[in-house]
Amino acid sequence: MLRFGILSTAKIGRELVIPAIQDAENAVVTAIASRDLGKARDLADRFSVPHAFGSYEDMLASDVIDAVYIPLPTSQHVEWTIKAADAGKHVLCEKPIALKASEIDDLIAARDRNKVIVSEAFMVTYAPVWRKVRELLKQGAIGRLRHVQGAVTYFNRDPGNMRNIPELGGGGLPDIGVYPTITTRFVTGAEPKRVQATTERDPEFGTDIYSSVRADFGDFELSFYISTQLAARQVMVFHGTEGFIEVKSPFNADRYGAEEVELTNQNHGTSQIFRFPDSRQYKCEAEAFAKAAAGEDNDVVSLESSRSNQAFIDAIYRASEKDGWETV
Numbered sequence: 001m002l003r004f005g006i007l008s009t010a011k012i013g014r015e016l017v018i019p020a021i022q023d024a025e026n027a028v029v030t031a032i033a034s035r036d037l038g039k040a041r042d043l044a045d046r047f048s049v050p051h052a053f054g055s056y057e058d059m060l061a062s063d064v065i066d067a068v069y070i071p072l073p074t075s076q077h078v079e080w081t082i083k084a085a086d087a088g089k090h091v092l093c094e095k096p097i098a099l100k101a102s103e104i105d106d107l108i109a110a111r112d113r114n115k116v117i118v119s120e121a122f123m124v125t126y127a128p129v130w131r132k133v134r135e136l137l138k139q140g141a142i143g144r145l146r147h148v149q150g151a152v153t154y155f156n157r158d159p160g161n162m163r164n165i166p167e168l169g170g171g172g173l174p175d176i177g178v179y180p181t182i183t184t185r186f187v188t189g190a191e192p193k194r195v196q197a198t199t200e201r202d203p204e205f206g207t208d209i210y211s212s213v214r215a216d217f218g219d220f221e222l223s224f225y226i227s228t229q230l231a232a233r234q235v236m237v238f239h240g241t242e243g244f245i246e247v248k249s250p251f252n253a254d255r256y257g258a259e260e261v262e263l264t265n266q267n268h269g270t271s272q273i274f275r276f277p278d279s280r281q282y283k284c285e286a287e288a289f290a291k292a293a294a295g296e297d298n299d300v301v302s303l304e305s306s307r308s309n310q311a312f313i314d315a316i317y318r319a320s321e322k323d324g325w326e327t328v
Helices: 011-023 037-046 056-061 074-086 103-114 128-139 172-188 281-293 303-319
Strands: 002-007 027-033 051-053 067-070 090-094 118-121 145-155 194-201 208-216 221-227 229-240 243-248 260-265 270-275
Touching: 002 011, 002 056, 002 281, 011 027, 011 037, 011 067, 011 281, 027 037, 027 056, 027 281, 037 051, 051 056, 056 074, 067 074, 067 281, 074 090, 074 103, 090 281, 103 118, 103 303, 118 281, 118 303, 128 172, 128 243, 128 260, 128 281, 145 172, 172 208, 172 221, 172 229, 172 303, 194 303, 208 229, 208 303
Parallel strands: 002 027, 002 067, 027 051, 067 090, 090 118, 145 221
Antiparallel strands: 145 229, 194 208, 208 221, 229 243, 243 260, 260 270
């Protein structure tokens, strides 16, 4: 059993990741750390976790954990990922793991010198839904892929929310822009060559709140928009010469409808729906990470892939400041 320590009492940990780790077959939460010992103890008691720490450093120095999950504000991800790796702990860090592709070079160096697993927590890459899409594309179920289209939006103008605070790494592209990019790269195995984009910022917060993106992958294009101030919507469609694949509730499983993949092949006149009730993508993520830490199948998001994904996001920001194409 891989023994996890949770670095903070953040909401995503409380509501999604800690329950998933506790439900995993090969991992368990054995410690929770907070800068407030009372908060750490309360959350530990809630999940029957044996150890609580009043500082992150104390937990990292402890021998009661083998790995850490980091759901801190984005601006602190690089710092604490390196500290955890240097303490000899495997690291599963919430996305985005960094705010610049160049920052990930330091994470790669920390991983290599400490010989630990360090992975960005892109739960979608472990979801049965996205593994099915990858399989269908590989099989040629829609012929030649020509276009991918996506949208990810929600409405949040809470000034106290980290997503609206630039100093904490807030903004739409770091929070949700990473989903169309990572999933398209994951299922196709392809990388973008150049991008065009427009981005709008909130005049009060200063964070990016809307982006419209066109990316050239060579053999196909990806177009998507994201927003933190539009009515909630999620969709991804893969359109080929013989048909198309529509992914329902593609990123936040069950929150935007049923987890389904609909395949339509117009040449054959067929339509199929693949349903994935209760796919538990966070549990799949925890189990895959634990296997990698144990030296088994290393099927986790690599830092090299994370660097490529962040380079994509970096290019979108650059493209938003100019007319025409920007090289990724």
